[in-house]
Amino acid sequence: MIDLLISKIEEKQNPTVVGLDPSLNFIPEFIKTEEFEKHGKTPKAVAEIFLRFNKEIIDQTYDLIPAVKPQIAMYEQFGHEGIRAYIETIKYAKSKGLFIIGDIKRGDIASTATAYSNGHIGEVNIEGESVKIYEEDAITISPYLGHDSVEPFIEDCKRYNRGLFILLKTSNTGSGEIQDLVVDGEKIYDKVGDLISKWGRELIGERGYSSIGAVVGATYPEQLKELRKKLKHVFFLVPGYGAQGGSAKDLKGAFDKNGLGAIINSSRGIIAAYKNQKCANRFTEKEFAKAARQAVIDMKADIQSVI
Amino acid sequence: MIDLLISKIEEKQNPTVVGLDPSLNFIPEFIKTEEFEKHGKTPKAVAEIFLRFNKEIIDQTYDLIPAVKPQIAMYEQFGHEGIRAYIETIKYAKSKGLFIIGDIKRGDIASTATAYSNGHIGEVNIEGESVKIYEEDAITISPYLGHDSVEPFIEDCKRYNRGLFILLKTSNTGSGEIQDLVVDGEKIYDKVGDLISKWGRELIGERGYSSIGAVVGATYPEQLKELRKKLKHVFFLVPGYGAQGGSAKDLKGAFDKNGLGAIINSSRGIIAAYKNQKCANRFTEKEFAKAARQAVIDMKADIQSVI
Numbered sequence: 274m275i276d277l278l279i280s281k282i283e284e285k286q287n288p289t290v291v292g293l294d295p296s297l298n299f300i301p302e303f304i305k306t307e308e309f310e311k312h313g314k315t316p317k318a319v320a321e322i323f324l325r326f327n328k329e330i331i332d333q334t335y336d337l338i339p340a341v342k343p344q345i346a347m348y349e350q351f352g353h354e355g356i357r358a359y360i361e362t363i364k365y366a367k368s369k370g371l372f373i374i375g376d377i378k379r380g381d382i383a384s385t386a387t388a389y390s391n392g393h394i395g396e397v398n399i400e401g402e403s404v405k406i407y408e409e410d411a412i413t414i415s416p417y418l419g420h421d422s423v424e425p426f427i428e429d430c431k432r433y434n435r436g437l438f439i440l441l442k443t444s445n446t447g448s449g450e451i452q453d454l455v456v457d458g459e460k461i462y463d464k465v466g467d468l469i470s471k472w473g474r475e476l477i478g479e480r481g482y483s484s485i486g487a488v489v490g491a492t493y494p495e496q497l498k499e500l501r502k503k504l505k506h507v508f509f510l511v512p513g514y515g516a517q518g519g520s521a522k523d524l525k526g527a528f529d530k531n532g533l534g535a536i537i538n539s540s541r542g543i544i545a546a547y548k549n550q551k552c553a554n555r556f557t558e559k560e561f562a563k564a565a566r567q568a569v570i571d572m573k574a575d576i577q578s579v580i
Numbered sequence: 581m582i583d584l585l586i587s588k589i590e591e592k593q594n595p596t597v598v599g600l601d602p603s604l605n606f607i608p609e610f611i612k613t614e615e616f617e618k619h620g621k622t623p624k625a626v627a628e629i630f631l632r633f634n635k636e637i638i639d640q641t642y643d644l645i646p647a648v649k650p651q652i653a654m655y656e657q658f659g660h661e662g663i664r665a666y667i668e669t670i671k672y673a674k675s676k677g678l679f680i681i682g683d684i685k686r687g688d689i690a691s692t693a694t695a696y697s698n699g700h701i702g703e704v705n706i707e708g709e710s711v712k713i714y715e716e717d718a719i720t721i722s723p724y725l726g727h728d729s730v731e732p733f734i735e736d737c738k739r740y741n742r743g744l745f746i747l748l749k750t751s752n753t754g755s756g757e758i759q760d761l762v763v764d765g766e767k768i769y770d771k772v773g774d775l776i777s778k779w780g781r782e783l784i785g786e787r788g789y790s791s792i793g794a795v796v797g798a799t800y801p802e803q804l805k806e807l808r809k810k811l812k813h814v815f816f817l818v819p820g821y822g823a824q825g826g827s828a829k830d831l832k833g834a835f836d837k838n839g840l841g842a843i844i845n846s847s848r849g850i851i852a853a854y855k856n857q858k859c860a861n862r863f864t865e866k867e868f869a870k871a872a873r874q875a876v877i878d879m880k881a882d883i884q885s886v887i
Binding site: 297305309314315316318319344346347349350351352353354355356357360378379380381382383385386388389391392393397398399400401402404406407415416417418419420421422440443444445446447448449450451452454455456457461464465468512517 | 601604612616621622623625626651653654656657658659660661662663664667685686687688689690692693695696698699700704705706707708709711713714722723724725726727728729747750751752753754755756757758759761762763764768771772775819824
């Protein structure tokens with residue numbers, strides 16, 4: 274799968290992934306009012322609101338970006354209606370040629386991991402019929418339970434040409450509490466990095482990167498640079514740019530000498546751009562998706578300046 | 581919430597939690613045939629099959645057990661229809677007075693953790709209306725991202741009288757790869773145990789246990805015993821009994837001198853009991869739920885023998 278992602282990044286000349294993490298807090302009133310009138314203040318209304326919002330964002334950005342990353346929590350919190358909106362968002366984004374990274378961060382024992390893997394990147398078996406359910410191209414997962422919790426996903430990556438981004442050094446302030454602990458002179462995230470590198474060895478594509486990638490936050494630029502140098506075959510998904518505080522110069526270390534090796538996520542910074550002070554004078558609420566388009570263009574230029 | 585769980589354990593004189601992890605592999609043919617005829621080989625059929633199966637299991641066991649633990653992966657893999665079955669299973673189990681532990685093992689940065697927490701143990705806000713979605717009494721979560729990924733859940737535990745079981749020493753074979761690494765002479769799971777103990781200090785109930793508990797596998801009896809001694813206020817959710825290989829004598833160390841301090845999960849060992857060789861001669865397929873009842877009675881006696 275990694276070659277597919279890289280080809281899309283090169284085609285768009287843009288390593289930006291748009292985080293499709295909708296929130297009622299920043300979705301324009303005109304969308305909300307219409308759907309609440311139709312369905313009441315219900316999870317069903319929220320699902321319809323999220324779908325309309327996402328589709329407009331996708332319509333205005335799909336020609337500029339290689340990938341989108343819906344964060345499943347934003348949908349899951351609204352129950353089955355939310356999950357329906359998550360699945361339909363993926364379907365719509367795929368119809369526009371986008372690569373889908375499902376940000377699900379699952380991690381569980383092998384039999385449970387198999388169920389997650391079947392649903393998200395593989396197929397479920399319904400009495401002899403194979404059915405694809407979520408159809409993400411890649412998903413994020415947690416390594417905390419060790420190799421047997423990761424293997425079912427890796428097997429499905431091989432079988433269905435999918436990919437993983439495994440949590441390595443996350444972008445949040447508390448990420449160091451466990452990930453930075455030092456074992457035999459080496460930090461936990463270094464150990465996990467070695468495991469990820471090992472797990473991905475059989476899935477290295479034509480461009481030298483593996484379909485088993487890692488999540489490394491833009492908010493820790495030193496570690497990002499150090500890990501990039503060390504983990505030659507591991508592609509990085511980098512959250513933390515924009516709203517979480519990471520800037521373009523923090524991203525420099527994420528890329529190799531060819532400008533490859535990482536895809537940079539921004540969520541609120543793009544999809545809620547019309548609310549930013551910088552944009553607020555230029556775009557009306559109705560033009561929220563155009564504001565998102567401009568934010569993508571600005572972010573692309575910002576990142577290009579350091580690769 | 582911990583006092584509620586303890587009161588239910590004492591009322592039933594049974595620290596068993598039944599893992600409601602349905603699988604088409606072991607659900608009786610007569611249930612499957614009927615639903616596939618009505619709905620085709622679809623996720624909707626699977627959802628109806630899971631619901632019928634779960635309800636019969638609950639009907640035959642609710643008077644004997646304090647709690648059930650649905651594993652969300654088994655449902656989530658079938659998309660939004662699966663999640664609907666998960667939510668309706670919880671609703672039904674609650675109507676029978678059971679305590680619900682949602683086995684979701686989520687772990688993400690604070691803003692995302694807030695979304696998971698709102699949906700599962702708190703409330704989502706839909707344009708000023710507070711709506712409860714999943715309504716588990718407690719959930720499992722992962723500590724890998726550190727304190728800020730856990731805090732939103734703890735806040736909701738205080739606000740809504742809910743509880744957590746945080747992954748500490750999991751039951752799978754690979755659990756040692758990260759959890760057993762040694763830092764400054766102490767294992768990671770010891771460090772995590774100290775964090776869990778600290779996080780739970782404000783939520784200690786009348787019986788001396790906190791609503792912030794931990795997951796410790798029955799498959800590591802030595803560590804279970806050692807952690808029980810060390811973490812006086814931390815209630816344990818113990819998976820790994822039965823199908824995963826843990827036996828009653830492995831559980832002895834999980835309990836304090838009053839026979840409290842732990843709740844023991846069994847999933848397939850109970851809900852698929854009618855397929856076990858021991859039961860197969862005594863129960864027909866139609867009696868699968870009666871076989872589950874017998875398995876609960878046997879497990880209760882087995883555990884009582886060591887407390």
